[in-house]
Amino acid sequence: MAETKLQNGETAEDTAHTVAAAGRKVLEEGYDNLREYGGKSLGYAGRLTDDLAEFVKREPLIAVGAAFLLGYVAAQVLRRLPS
DSSP, rough: OHHHHHHHHOOOOHHHHHHHHHHHHHHHHHHHHHHHHHHHHHHHHHHHHHHHHHHHHHHHHHHHHHHHHHHHHHHHHHSSSSO
C-alpha cells in the first residue's frame, strides 16, 4: 500500500499525529484554566456566604423580610408557569 505524500513530504499519518498532539495540548490548557477558574469561583462563593452570614447577624429583621419577599416572588412566578 503506497503512502500518500503531502506537499512538504509528510504522510497523512504524520499530519494526523501532529493535529492530535496539538488537540491534546489545547485540551490540557483548557482543563488547567477551568480548574483555576473553578477555584476562584469557590473562593468568591465562600466570601459571599461569609458576607451574607455577617449581614444576617447584623440585620436579622431585614434578612427575614428579604427571605419572605424572595419566597413570595418565587411562588408567584411558579404559580404562573403552565403545568
